[in-house]
Amino acid sequence: MTTTPVTLAPPRRLVDVTIDGREVRVPEGSTIMEACEAMGTDVPTLCYGDTLAPRNACRVCVVEVEGARTLAPACSRAVEEGMAVATDSERVRHSRKMVLELLGSSVDLSTTPKVDEWNERYGARPDRFGPRADPAPLGERDARHAGTHEVGDGSVAATVEQPAKVDNDLYVRDYGKCIMCYKCVDACGEQWQNSFAIGIAGRGFDARVSTEHDVALPDSACVYCGNCIEVCPTGALSFATEFDMRAEGTWDEERQTQTTTVCTYCGVGCNVTLHVQDNEIVKVTSPHDNPVTHGNLCIKGRFGFQHVQQRRRD
Amino acid sequence: MTGDVDLHFLDAVPTDAEKAAVDTVLGPPESGWDGGERQSADLRFAAGGHAARGRRDLLLPALHAVNDRIGWISQAALDYICRRLTVPPAEAYGVASFYAMFALHQRPRRVVHVCTDIACAARGSDRLCADLTERLGAPGTERQDLTWHESPCLGMCERAPAALAIEAGDPPAYAVAAPATAEALMPSPAAEGSPNGHRPATTFSPAPLPGSAPEPPEAAAVPQAGDPGLVLLRRIGTVDPQSLDDYRAHGGYAALREALRLGPSGVIREVSDSGLVGRGGAAFPTGRKWEGTARRPETPRYLVCNADESEPGTFKDRVLMEGDPFSVIEAMTIAGYANGATTGYLYIRGEYPRALSRLENAIARARARGLLGTDILGSGFDFDIEIRRGAGAYICGEETAIFNSIEGLRGEPRTKPPFPVERGLFDQPTAVNNVETLVNVLPIMLMGGPAYARIGTGSSTGPKLFCVSGSVRRPGVYEVPFGATLRELLELAGGAGTGDTPRQPRAVLLGGAAGGFVRGDELDIPLTFEGARDAGATLGSGVVLVLDDSVDLAAILVRIAAFFRDESCGQCVPCRVGTVRQEEALRRLQLGSGPRRTDLALLREVGAAMRDASICGLGQTAWNAVESAIDRLGVFGAEKETLKEVR
């Protein structure tokens, strides 16, 4: 039997790089982070998303590339032949520590996974900038004007904390937990959802995720696909069920099971992962490695579970 | 970009004035889909975005048009712009709210920007602000006719303390008060549109706001004006900046003829031989940049002239654009020719109304004479220039943020690599150069690269403009060959002091807020790139800002920190939060309210991370001036610990 040759992508050239003194050979075009993974070297990441183009905004993944003036983001910088990278040098440890402290002192990271472990690893003490400022009233940060601010007396550490935005029944935007990773905006925009309901508004420390003019979600272009929740690394975006249960003190991931099945609403066949606690679906995620949907769903798959149960909200 | 998606718009109805403002930039709408009258055909075809889709780069001009005429941008006006350009409202809101000059809430028509930045602080802006607060209320107070607020450097540091009033209208009008007094900034009868009902050819009304003193002539900023030895400033004060004929009578357009004779690669060879390096702050060799761009196979290629000039203490580009605007246009044409670009964008900061008017006039006149457009001087070379006005964002001067700003995106720097020479404006190969850099190309064409290279020192060639301000008796832009010492420059400017009173310089800020301080006893530093480097300083954008003993240095440092906090784009954590923590620690040190050694150590730690881990030059340099004030001036007392010990 003869076989017809199948055209594959041309084989990628391999390049040799050194990570922490050890040589590794990876395909050309790989990121430093991928090279680190190949060696089993852990790199902390926050703004990196496995289904999104890197924004390299958080800088917690920085590494030292030999000969470079500044540190480089491992999540996006491509390897080059002969590149020598240090992932645990003093400069790297210092910058990672500072990023964790700067974020930890200005954002509520209580629902961000792994932060405690990293704080410990890098000796980060987010509380050393002084007592936290009082949370801003709802809408105050959204009204700030670019290029000007009230200079305080330095007695408190400014934060982005503010009450959560609860303006619809399905999900909550708790921007006091937002690290400005841009992932929700990218998921809502041209990379996945094409709804463009949210963008980044304002500038500098007053930058924030916002609908146009900060209108409530029901007045915006949001179609409640929840694809922003799927990629949010901090819990700033969460199902109303999760938000309410956390407020009640009943949220308990230890007691939850996850079951991945196929959404029954239409013929696309998206995978849905049902998170169940005490026999109730408490949230729905979708596997990122699904080759078709990459973790994205529509409102039916994401939120259409209410009909199988009736969670009491009083 | 936004592809074939159905965008969601608010249902707000713009006023006729808002529509008219947008339509001056975008032309009348074609159908109901982009905000025009609904016609029956609109119900059958969705014709919204096809023509408009590629016009995202008109977003910034459209926002300006509304802000200029109405004074603020309402939800309905933004919505109308979005329909016209097929831009999602959330994105347009993100862009509009990025810029300090745009208001998204109704405000008085007249807005007075009062500079409180370093040079003005050294010359009494605090007294001016106190006076204004007494008369008008705290900054931000909105009276019926006017509001005022504190501003970063307005690029008029030679006339500190400076203020700029802009009044919305058709056309908008402006007045500069510099040196400003509260009296001169008081509200006066509103302007009655343009005198004869014609729209002027310039964005701003040629008549100043009623009641304001006339702006001093362009040459007032150049104490050396008329000196025959000048190269870059030679025409300022002697040429009529509005007249193309006068420009030609003073040697204008001879350089372009020479360039066309040399051919593109000949031009690049001369520029390389001249040793010219960028004057925008990064000192990158211009010949190498142009070679890189011109060599790229992709077309079109672009030229961007960076006239954002917002580094505190910098005003040299303003002086060139106001006093000799045709030279900027001619130099851009040569650069476009060398790089194989057919379009050049001139990105000018939003607070330069006179420079904008001069350039608008110069471009129109050059176009009318065939010096821009097709087949320039019969050479077969086509080139034209578009002006883009910034809107109050220092970061947009960063060489990739400027691309995003022009493209109608938020002015956030891009990740490098790729570098602009490969993927710049509209993702095409782009050469981006500072105004002063470009203007240097004229003498290079006329005298030849090697002769130019003999001016200055071996590794810093040519003449250099310095912006001398602060406590100095004759502030202004000075031209000296590279190699003069700081002392010689200050002597040229009449020495430290004000008016007739000489004073001892306590410190000199070199290179602006992103540069660093040297002590008043270090005036023998040679003003060359290598001389500054050896002294642990930088020339940056040519800022030489003198501070004497009367100045509260700690307050100046807090102002610098506030500047970086305000101007950070907010993209990356080290800069977004680091600039806030830097300001807080400096406030504690200023007030003596915190543990001094701990706060100094904290500053160093935050500074090191900003320098090492920030995306762009803003965050990377945000701690430079503060560090030098602590280490070199000992502003908070001696402190021996190094970063190593405190980690």
Ligand SMILES: Cc1cc2nc3c(=O)[nH]c(=O)nc-3n(C[C@H](O)[C@H](O)[C@H](O)COP(=O)(O)O)c2cc1C
């Ligand atoms: C925050 C920031 C602001 C800048 N602002 C300006 C500016 O206003 N004008 C300018 O020419 N260069 C500015 N630069 C430098 C530009 O990035 C770039 O180096 C320069 O325009 C290149 O032109 P040149 O080679 O002719 O100097 C700025 C850089 C940074 C990091």
Ligand code: SF4
């Ligand atoms: S739910 Fe979907 S449409 Fe709504 S903001 Fe999130 S990603 Fe955008």
Ligand code: SF4
């Ligand atoms: S809400 Fe979540 S996903 Fe969006 S920017 Fe903030 S942290 Fe990132």
Ligand code: SF4
């Ligand atoms: S360093 Fe500052 S200005 Fe530059 S990208 Fe980061 S946040 Fe923006």
Ligand code: FES
């Ligand atoms: S994970 Fe790389 S910069 Fe955020």
Ligand code: FES
């Ligand atoms: S105009 Fe005030 S510091 Fe430049």
